[in-house]
Amino acid sequence: MIELREVEKSFQDVRAVHPLSLTITKGQIHGIVGTSGAGKSTLIRMMNLLEKPDKGSVRVGDKILTSLSEQALRKARQSIGMVFQQFQLVLNRTVAENVAMPLELVGLPKKERKKRVSECLQFVGLLDKERAYPSQLSGGQKQRVAIARALANNPSVLLCDEPTSSLDPKTTIEVLQVLLHIQKTLDVTIVIVTHEMDVVKSICDHVSIMKDGKLIDSFPIQPQGIQVNEDHYIEDLRKIAVVHT
Numbered sequence: 374m375i376e377l378r379e380v381e382k383s384f385q386d387v388r389a390v391h392p393l394s395l396t397i398t399k400g401q402i403h404g405i406v407g408t409s410g411a412g413k414s415t416l417i418r419m420m421n422l423l424e425k426p427d428k429g430s431v432r433v434g435d436k437i438l439t440s441l442s443e444q445a446l447r448k449a450r451q452s453i454g455m456v457f458q459q460f461q462l463v464l465n466r467t468v469a470e471n472v473a474m475p476l477e478l479v480g481l482p483k484k485e486r487k488k489r490v491s492e493c494l495q496f497v498g499l500l501d502k503e504r505a506y507p508s509q510l511s512g513g514q515k516q517r518v519a520i521a522r523a524l525a526n527n528p529s530v531l532l533c534d535e536p537t538s539s540l541d542p543k544t545t546i547e548v549l550q551v552l553l554h555i556q557k558t559l560d561v562t563i564v565i566v567t568h569e570m571d572v573v574k575s576i577c578d579h580v581s582i583m584k585d586g587k588l589i590d591s592f593p594i595q596p597q598g599i600q601v602n603e604d605h606y607i608e609d610l611r612k613i614a615v616v617h618t
C-alpha cells in the first residue's frame with residue numbers, strides 16, 4: 374500500500390505538485406494520467422523519494438519513507454522497483470549483468486545472484502537473451518529487461534514512468550502483458566504514469582487524473598484487457614481519410 378499525505382513539490386518558482394493526498398491499495402494497477410506538465414512524473418517520483426516532497430509524508434507498506442534516515446531509505450527502496458520511459462539500461466553490460474545490478478548492491482552471493490537473474494529473465498520471457506547487449510534488443514525487449522531488473526529484489530511496489538511511451542503498439546502489448554502477469558502472480562502493487570489512454574483502459578483498475586499540479590479525480594475502473602493494436606490506429610486514420618475523386 375502507498376499512502377501520500379498532503380505531499381507537495383515546487384521547483385524554484387514552479388509549483389509542480391500542489392498539496393495532495395492519495396492512497397493506492399495493495400495489488401492495484403493504478404494509472405496516473407494528465408496533460409504534459411501536469412505533475413505526473415513528479416508525483417510518481419515522490420513515491421520512492423527520488424523527488425523529496427517539500428511537505429507531507431509518503432508511506433509505502435509499513436515504512437514512512439519521509440521519516441527515514443538516508444541509510445534506512447536506501448534499504449526501504451529495495452522493495453520499490455522503478456522503470457522509466459528510456460529503459461535506463463547500462464549499455465556495456467549484458468542483459469544478465471543489468472538484471473544482476475540491484476542484487477550486487479545488496480551483496481547477494483554470486484551463485485544466488487545467477488539463480489535470481491535467471492528467474493527474473495524467465496519471468497519476462499527473455500532467458501534466451503541473457504548474454505545479449507541492450508543494443509541487440511527491440512524496445513519492448515529492453516523494457517522487459519528493465520522490468521526484470523526492477524523485480525530482482527522482490528519489490529512490493531513497481532513504479533512505471535511512461536513505460537510504453539517509446540514503444541510501438543506491438544511492443545507495448547509485450548510490456549503490458551508482463552505488467553499484468555506481475556499483478557496476477559507476484560502480488561506487486563503497480564503504478565503507471567502514462568498519457569496513453571489505451572494503456573490505462575487495458576490494464577489499470579484505478580485511475581487518478583492530474584491537471585496543473587493538482588489531483589482532480591481518482592476512481593476505480595474496469596480494465597478492458599489488452600487492446601493496443603495497429604488496426605485500431607489504421608481504422609482511426611481511415612475514418613479521416615480524404616476521398617479523392
Ligand SMILES: Nc1ncnc2c1ncn2[C@@H]1O[C@H](COP(=O)(O)OP(=O)(O)OP(=O)(O)O)[C@@H](O)[C@H]1O
Pocket residue numbers: 384385387388389407408409410411412413414415416568
Ligand atoms: N527538475 C525540475 N526542475 C525544474 N522544473 C521541473 C523539474 N521537474 C519538473 N519540473 C516542472 O514541474 C512541472 C511538472 O513536471 P512533471 O514532469 O512532473 O509533469 P508531467 O505531467 O510528468 O509532464 P510530462 O507528461 O510532459 O512528462 C512542469 O512545469 C515541469 O517543467
